Amino acid sequence: MSKRFEEVRAKFLDAWGNMGVTWGIGRTMAQIHGLLMTAEKPLSTDDVMRELAISRGNANTNLRALAGWGIVRRVRRPGDRKEYFESEKDTWTMLCTVARERKRREIEPVIKSLESCLREAERAPAAFRERLESLLDILKAVDLLMGQLAQQQTNSVLPKLLKVFRQ
Structure with a gap:
């Protein structure tokens, strides 16, 4: 070389x-x-x-x-x-694999923890519960997006995302 x-x-x-x-x-x-x-x-x-x-x-x-x-x-x-x-040589396949693994290893456990905290915090101050609920809503949205990304067989999502973000 x-x-x-x-x-x-x-x-x-x-x-x-x-x-x-x-x-x-x-x-x-x-x-x-x-x-x-x-x-x-x-x-x-x-x-x-x-x-x-x-x-x-x-x-x-x-x-x-x-x-x-x-x-x-x-x-x-x-x-x-x-x-x-x-x-993996295909960058799209690699991205989808990483998204799937990050979802499984990182996002899903935090969602379960927040859900557990909310169940246990029924007598906690309302502001605390609202913050946890807000975090949980965002994480569930990220989880949904990553799940959709991980299931894509082709790079059809990226051009659509770029179009949305360029507006």
């Missing part, structure tokens, strides 16, 4: 890592995802370690987490004992 390509890829992986941090995931996890997303072929743990200069434990932990999110798949090569990993 050319030196220029290596520089551009390093810049991309740094940017992807920074974005991951702002979204609440580790920099290394995001960089591994970016590396796999831009790799032409599946990479082994050793490949990931070498490319990002990280430890085996760090690579393994983050690869498993990415696989748990459904945006990285394990791949086996016949006759090779190593595990290889590849990322």
Whole structure:
């Protein structure tokens, strides 16, 4: 690979890592995802370690987490004992998978907690209950939107959303 390509890829992986941090995931996890997303072929743990200069434990932990999110798949090569990993290449499918997982892991548990708090707070001050109800309404709307997004098979939603926001 050319030196220029290596520089551009390093810049991309740094940017992807920074974005991951702002979204609440580790920099290394995001960089591994970016590396796999831009790799032409599946990479082994050793490949990931070498490319990002990280430890085996760090690579393994983050690869498993990415696989748990459904945006990285394990791949086996016949006759090779190593595990290889590849990322979902279709960005729309990846976005839908992340939306589905964020909904399941983050939004749904908070909704359940707020509903429980509201049931238990029947004698709480009205202002407190109103704030919880308002938060719950917003979270349910976000949950509905993320559920709709996660179910889309094609990128038909994005142009519609952009049209709404550009008005």
